[in-house]
Structure formats: structure tokens, C-alpha cells
Amino acid sequence: MTLAHRSAARKPDPRLFVADAMDATRLERFSRMTRGVGHGVIALDAGFRINRVYGDSHDNDEDWMRTAAEETASVGTAGFLGVHAGKATVKGAGLRQSLLE
Numbered sequence: 001m002t003l004a005h006r007s008a009a010r011k012p013d014p015r016l017f018v019a020d021a022m023d024a025t026r027l028e029r030f031s032r033m034t035r036g037v038g039h040g041v042i043a044l045d046a047g048f049r050i051n052r053v054y055g056d057s058h059d060n061d062e063d064w065m066r067t068a069a070e071e072t073a074s075v076g077t078a079g080f081l082g083v084h085a086g087k088a089t090v091k092g093a094g095l096r097q098s099l100l101e
Contacts, residue, residue, distance in 0.1 A: 049075065 018024050049071040057064035 045075075045078075 018027060053064055053068045053071055056062070057067040
């Protein structure tokens with residue numbers, strides 16, 4: 001089974017290159033690890049937000065529904081900004097890699 005081929009061009013291809021099965025395995029492990037860390041961070045963030053709504057606002061007789069709406073909006077904003085920051089990082093890493101070679 002062929003995983004990848006080297007480019008015949010003079011310059012190296014700036015896209016992701018997987019040389020052999022060992023590289024593919026490392027890439028898969030790294031992907032799984034980062035996905036797991038990302039899910040853990042999201043769960044931790046959700047826990048903090050739930051605690052803020054029910055632990056702080058609700059218990060102190062504040063407007064907990066308003067706090068819940070604020071937290072929901074901030075999760076959406078954080079997700080939006082995180083996606084765009086990730087895209088910019090990946091795009092920038094590809095640019096940097098092509099400049100180094």
C-alpha cells in the first residue's frame with residue numbers, strides 16, 4: 001500500500017508529507033492526542049461556565065438566566081474565534097515551512 005509519493009519538482013511540496021507507515025502512525029497518534037486534549041478543555045470550560053451560572057448566580061439570587069445567556073454567547077464567540085485562529089495557525093505554519101525550505 002502506497003502512503004505517499006515524493007514530488008518530482010525541484011522544490012519540496014509545502015503540504016503535509018507522509019514518508020512511510022511510521023510517519024502515518026505518528027501523525028495519527030498526534031491527531032488523537034490533540035483531539036482528546038481539545039475535548040478535555042471544552043469539558044473543563046463547560047464545567048466552569050455551569051458553576052458560574054448555577055453555583056454563583058443562581059445561589060446568590062442573581063439573574064441566573066441572564067448569566068446563562070451571557071455564557072452561551074461567549075461559548076459561541078470563543079468557538080468562532082478558535083476555529084479562525086486554528087485556520088490561521090495551520091495556514092501560517094504551511095507558509096513558514098515553505099519559507100524555511
